[in-house]
Amino acid sequence: MLPAKRITIGDMFVLIFSLLLFVFLAIRPLAAADGNYCILTVGDTKQVCSLTENRTIPVENGGYSLRVEICDGTAAIIASDCPDQVCVHTGRISKTGQAAACVPAGVILHITGDTGDEEDFRVG
Amino acid sequence: MWDKDRFIRQVLYCAMYTSLALMLSFVEAILPLTAAIPLPGFKLGLANLAIMDSAFRMGMPAAIAVSLGRIILMGILFGNITSFLFSLCGGITVLLLLAVCRRFSGAFSFVGISVLCAMGHSAGQLFCAVCIMGNGAALVTTYAPFLAAASLIFGAVNGFLLLGIAPRLPKI
Numbered sequence: 001m002l003p004a005k006r007i008t009i010g011d012m013f014v015l016i017f018s019l020l021l022f023v024f025l026a027i028r029p030l031a032a033a034d035g036n037y038c039i040l041t042v043g044d045t046k047q048v049c050s051l052t053e054n055r056t057i058p059v060e061n062g063g064y065s066l067r068v069e070i071c072d073g074t075a076a077i078i079a080s081d082c083p084d085q086v087c088v089h090t091g092r093i094s095k096t097g098q099a100a101a102c103v104p105a106g107v108i109l110h111i112t113g114d115t116g117d118e119e120d121f122r123v124g
Numbered sequence: 125m126w127d128k129d130r131f132i133r134q135v136l137y138c139a140m141y142t143s144l145a146l147m148l149s150f151v152e153a154i155l156p157l158t159a160a161i162p163l164p165g166f167k168l169g170l171a172n173l174a175i176m177d178s179a180f181r182m183g184m185p186a187a188i189a190v191s192l193g194r195i196i197l198m199g200i201l202f203g204n205i206t207s208f209l210f211s212l213c214g215g216i217t218v219l220l221l222l223a224v225c226r227r228f229s230g231a232f233s234f235v236g237i238s239v240l241c242a243m244g245h246s247a248g249q250l251f252c253a254v255c256i257m258g259n260g261a262a263l264v265t266t267y268a269p270f271l272a273a274a275s276l277i278f279g280a281v282n283g284f285l286l287l288g289i290a291p292r293l294p295k296i
Contacts, residue, residue: 001226002180002290004233011236018239018276026269041257090266099266103206106257110266 032095035111038075040068043106051075051094051111064105075109077102137182137296138189145174145194153202166271168278169242172218173286176237179222180229181296187222191215209256210249217248234290235283242279246271 004010040047042061049057051073059066066087067079074092077100087102099110148170157166171194179187195215199208221244225237232240250264250271 001229003225003229003237004231005287005291007233007235008231010228010231011233011239014232014236014239015276015280018243018272018279021243022269022272022276025272029265029269097265101253101257101266103253103257108257 029095029097032097033113034073034094035096035098035113037112037114038070038093039108039110039112041108041110049075059105059107061107062105064102064107066102066105066107068109075111076100077107077109080105133296134182134186138178138186138193141174141178141182141186141190142193142197145171145190146197148174149194149198150202153198166274169238169245169275169282172238172241172245173282173289175218176222176234176241176286177290177293179219179226180290181293184219184223184226188219191219206256210252213248213252214245215248217244217251220244233283234286235280238283238286239276239279242275242282243272246275 036051038049038051040049040057040059042059047057049055049070051070054071055069056078057068057070059068064080064082066077066082069076069078071092074094076092077087077090080087080102082102082104084104087100087105087107090100093100093109093111096111096113099108101108152167152170155168157168175187175191175194178190192215195208195211198211199205203211218241221241222237225232225240246268250268253267254264
């Protein structure tokens with residue numbers, strides 16, 4: 001029982017739906033406002049940092065060492081000894097909802113408009 | 125009625141499909157894709173060719189055996205517990221979608237099915253990442269657009285490949 005041998009209307013529906021989903025997911029962060037805080041999640045601990053105060057934060061978790069930099073209203077994971085370096089390649093983030101994550105180290109850096117009520121401690 | 129020859133033939137084809145899927149996964153693993161496109165879970169999805177073909181030629185039990193066989197062997201040979209969990213979540217989503225597509229096999233060609241499976245695989249892996257790391261909204265916002273684009277492009281490419289190859293393969 002093989003599927004249809006030519007492109008069908010069902011295929012077109014799947015392709016158009018996937019394209020629309022991509023456009024929606026891609027446009028949403030661009031429309032977001034600049035954030036005021038970044039939330040650094042290391043394992044189960046959350047740390048809220050103001051984006052107005054420049055600093056570098058060393059992070060150690062899961063056997064990996066990272067360096068998070070907050071500079072001129074943006075945040076980034078600038079160094080990591082994880083194998084794939086995805087977190088470093090994410091670059092600088094500044095808009096609400098944007099995030100950089102290091103999955104091997106269990107570290108997530110994401111931008112918010114306010115501090116919310118999820119912080120364990122606040123820096124700056 | 126129990127047909128011993130048919131059963132042996134099915135087992136042999138399952139082994140062949142598993143070997144093919146494993147070989148394609150290995151080719152993907154040694155390609156330096158992450159350096160070019162630094163995204164976790166980003167793959168061409170070539171192993172899906174073997175799994176999709178096995179699902180439509182031999183049925184879902186064979187596809188489940190091939191998919192789980194590949195995931196377990198890749199985990200043992202080249203992966204770790206995290207990559208195994210990611211593969212398992214993606215693999216289960218693909219199998220569920222293949223089961224649905226088989227019920228409506230006339231409505232889709234391999235192109236639509238492949239894109240759907242690629243999207244499902246990415247969604248399964250994102251779900252796994254959210255379960256492991258928490259902070260689902262941030263992860264989805266960051267990675268979902270890239271994974272959706274990669275799934276759409278490579279799912280379509282794989283679908284067209286299988287659309288061309290499948291009719292030329294011998295009947296099982």
